[in-house]
Amino acid sequence: MAYKKKYMVVAVLGLCAASGLAWWLQNKPAEPTSTAAATANSAAGASATPGGAAAGPARPPAVEVAKVESLTLVDETQAVGSLRSRQGVMMRPEVGGRIKEIFFNDGQRVRKGQVMVQFEDQLQVAQMSQAKAELSIAEANHKRNQELVTQNFISKRSLDESAAALEVSRAKLALADATLQRLKVLAPFDGITGLRQVNVGDYLKDGADMVNVEDIDAVLLDFRLPERFQAKIRAGQKAQLSIDALPGRPFTAIVQAIDPLIEANGRSVGVRGCIDNRQQQLRPGMFARVTAVFGSRENALVIPEEAIIPQGGRTFVVKVVPGEKPETLVSERVAVKVGLRQPGKVEILEGLTASDTVVTAGHQRLQKDGTVVRVVDLSQPAGGRPAGAPGQAGAPGQAGDPAAGAAGAPASAASAASAPAGSGPQAAKASAAPQQAAAGPAKAGPANMSGKSGGKSGPNAAALSGPNPCLRGADAAR
Secondary structure, eight states, rough: HHHHHHHHHHHHHHHHHHHHHHHHHHTTTOOOOOHHHHHHHHHHHHHHTTTTTTTSSSOOOOEEHHHEEEEEEEEEEEEEEEEEEEEEEEEEEEEEEEEEEOOOOOHHHHHHTTTEEEEEHHHHHHHHHHHHHHHHHHHHHHHHHHHHTTTTSSSSSHHHHHHHHHHHHHHHHHHHHHHHTTEEOHHHHHHHEOOOOOOOEEEOOOTOOOOEEEEEEEEEEEEEGGGGGTOOOOEEEEEEEETTTEEEEEEEEEEEEEEEEEETTTEEEEEEEEOOOOTOOOOOOOEEEEEOOOEEEEEEEEEEEGGOOEEETTEEEEEEEEESSSOOOOEEEEEEEEEEETTTEEEEEEEEEEEEETEOOOOOOOTTTEEEEEOOOSSSTTSOOOOOOOOOOSGGGGGTTOOGGGGGSSHHHHHHHHGGGGGGGHHHHHHHHHHHHHHHHHHHHHHHHHOOTTOOOOOGGGGGGGOOOOGSSGGOOO
């Protein structure tokens, strides 16, 4: 028992000693540091201080921008179609008979009313002569009866009978003449014959195929568009097309009619256009790639498509505007309404003006409006430099100047910023004029093939004389 009490006293004394040591360590006074250590610690503290002079303020987030451009946009869509003759028919006889003569060659141009095939007509010619003789006798009898009636030698009934016989003879003559004419196959319109399928001496039944005749001075273009375009397509509009069989030769079709019926299977509407083909380059049955043009808009505002931010069913862009402090740029989110889309470009209908600058890259760094941004010009070989507020056109030439104009940041926006807002489209057209002039001779031939007869010379000039066949008569757009 005494042994246990001894160990308990030792344990209590140990606990008291440990508690005292812990209290002393916690309340021990700080030892003075050396001068070098104090200097190092102060320097480290100064560098870690947010307001220290060595670090300075945090750099604004870097973004890429682009100027709002003013361009001419064309509202169009693509489709495929096929060509067909403006008029085409397979020639077939109305009556059976043996072919006596053929008055055309394969691929020959024929005129309306020209005799193409003559059938054997000996029997019909004899019937015609018989009908003429009977008519001559009937006319003589009727004339004689008229004289006798005036002298009261015959009754009025005899005169009526002779008049009826005269009418019957005339009808027989007309029937014989019609039967004789049906043995001649005439061209129904001006056109070009195909490959004949008959020869002299062949006996044909009525309705047998002989040869096709095609009018291809103008060819028709049939294509289909989705039903959502039925409100845009109108008669008189133009459609550009290219033919796989004639690469590099553009043609123009004039829309003539739109099918009032929407196809239930494909939900598409049929469209028919007309192409001037007086040079005989197009053939019925060709495959065509069609670009239907619904209209164009001058001075449309366009931005790169990467500047668009879709969110919650709405569309936004981030503008770069001057901040409250001088030579600073801040972000501003704006809701916009988009229009036509082209590869890499989006039309803006509402929300922007021609002088605005929008962010194309770095949106994720801009969490709220009013964020100070640093515009990066990726066109510089050094890998980018900051730019200042929009409108400072002279500043972008100074490398590293924080006041450089944001309008000069992207390469595409530099040329637009250097010109007045109202002269952008005119300047673009003026700069493109020399290129169009240089490319003009190369495109003059195919362009005139699409229906424009002006300025043609050479052997095909005569083929294009006169009005466009698509713009006259029944082919004119209504």
